Structures are given as structure tokens and as C-alpha cells.
Amino acid sequence: MTDWISRWESNRIGWHAEQVNRHLNKYLDRFELSFGESVFVPLCGKTNDMQYLLEKNIKVIGVEMSNIAIEQFFSENNLDYLVSNLGQFVLYEGDGIKLYCGDFFDLDSRYLENVKAIYDRASLIALDEGLRQKYAKHLSDIIEFDARILLLTLNYPQHQRSGPPFAVSKEEVKQLFNGSFDIQELHCIEDIENEPMFQNLGVDFVEKAVYLLQKVRM
Ligand SMILES: C[S@@+](CC[C@H](N)C(=O)[O-])C[C@H]1O[C@@H](n2cnc3c(N)ncnc32)[C@H](O)[C@@H]1O
Numbered sequence: 001m002t003d004w005i006s007r008w009e010s011n012r013i014g015w016h017a018e019q020v021n022r023h024l025n026k027y028l029d030r031f032e033l034s035f036g037e038s039v040f041v042p043l044c045g046k047t048n049d050m051q052y053l054l055e056k057n058i059k060v061i062g063v064e065m066s067n068i069a070i071e072q073f074f075s076e077n078n079l080d081y082l083v084s085n086l087g088q089f090v091l092y093e094g095d096g097i098k099l100y101c102g103d104f105f106d107l108d109s110r111y112l113e114n115v116k117a118i119y120d121r122a123s124l125i126a127l128d129e130g131l132r133q134k135y136a137k138h139l140s141d142i143i144e145f146d147a148r149i150l151l152l153t154l155n156y157p158q159h160q161r162s163g164p165p166f167a168v169s170k171e172e173v174k175q176l177f178n179g180s181f182d183i184q185e186l187h188c189i190e191d192i193e194n195e196p197m198f199q200n201l202g203v204d205f206v207e208k209a210v211y212l213l214q215k216v217r218m
Helices: 002-009 022-031 048-055 067-076 129-142 170-177 196-200
Strands: 038-042 059-064 082-086 089-094 097-101 115-121 148-155 181-190 207-215
Touching: 002 067, 022 048, 022 115, 022 148, 022 181, 022 207, 038 048, 048 059, 048 115, 059 067, 067 089, 067 097, 129 170, 148 170, 170 181, 170 207
Parallel strands: 038 059, 038 115, 059 097, 115 148
Antiparallel strands: 082 089, 089 097, 148 207, 181 207
């Protein structure tokens, strides 16, 4: 956990993308959001995808342990915000956006009012195997029935490099979410040719997948 904090402190944030994620752009309508509903972004960093959602008039709720990430998000997007203490979190609130600074595992459903969709890019795959189990269970526990998750994963031979990002296979996605979710694979390609860092480490393949999960009543 502290490793993430030190990464932010020393600006080692290679996962951060300047461009809006093309899968979010492509599959946003699969959330089937109505006006005023929110998207929850767990382990949000300072992703520009949140600004993209705001520009589409979609409300955003995020959680992130680093205050540096959150403060950079607001300042780099020229957004005003107020800061307050709320339970175990420091809440940074701007127009249409609430970012909770603290531990995802301390968040409960009271913080996710009107959340109908969850956007997970580089969140599940940021966590090691044990934490992924805990993450999937906690996420499932705090979101409403029918809520949809757009989940982006990477899969590669884990023995050929260490994470993060960690390899998450289709079988693992099923194992983590089966039972509580309908699982639909929207996209899956082998993309080693666009991953020079993986190539340099001698990794054989990098599979990139996008899933739409919907929480169902059991
Ligand atoms: C790989 S980054 C991805 C950030 C963002 N999703 C993106 O696409 O840019 C993972 C982020 O999760 C945060 N993080 C890790 N564990 C966390 C936890 N338990 N609670 C809140 N944030 C956490 C880290 O500080 C880091 O910013």
C-alpha cells in the first residue's frame, strides 16, 4: 500500500494515460445511464477518463489513497474543489465529482449514492492475487443490484514478469465474479506488438480484454 504512496511522491506513474481510454469511449453507452446517475471509479488515480465522464454530464465518484493524485486531477483539469473530512476519508468535492481520499476497502455503499456503473481500468490488475479476491468481493458488496462494471484487464505469462500490472485471465475474471454477476466479454486481442516494455522483458504475449459485468440477484 505504501508503495503506491511513494510512487505518487516520486512521480513514478507510468500507468497514467493522457488520452481518454478508447474502450470507455466505445462502450460508454453500455452503462445505459440515465440523467443524474453516477459512475464509480475505484482506485482512480488522476485518470483523465473522469474528466471525460464529467464533460459528458455524468457524475463521478472515485476513491484513491493518494492525495497527490487527487489534487493533481483537480489542478490539471482546472477544476475548483472543496475539502472536508468524512469518516475515514478526506472528501474532495468539485462540480459533479466526489473523490474520496483513503482506502477502497473502507468504503461502503453509503458513499456510492446513485452509482449505476463502475469503471475499472488498471484497478483490479493493480492488485496482487490475494487483494484481487478481496477487491472483487468488496466491490460486489458495496454496489447495487443491476449495476454494470466495465472491466479492462491484461493477461500475460505472469512468470515472465512481475506486476503491477498483474496478469488476470478470463478464467480468473469468471472465478472472481461468477455467481454474483453476468459476465460478457466485449473485446479481447493479443497486443504484444504495442507493448515494448513487455517485449524487452521477453514476455511471449499480452492479451487485452474488456468485460461488461452486471450484478444480478442470486
Ligand atoms: C495503477 S493505478 C491506476 C489508476 C487509474 N485507475 C488509472 O487508470 O489511471 C492504481 C491506483 O490505485 C491506488 N490504490 C491502490 N490501492 C488502493 C487502495 N486500497 N485504496 C485506494 N487507492 C488505492 C494507487 O494509489 C494508484 O493511484
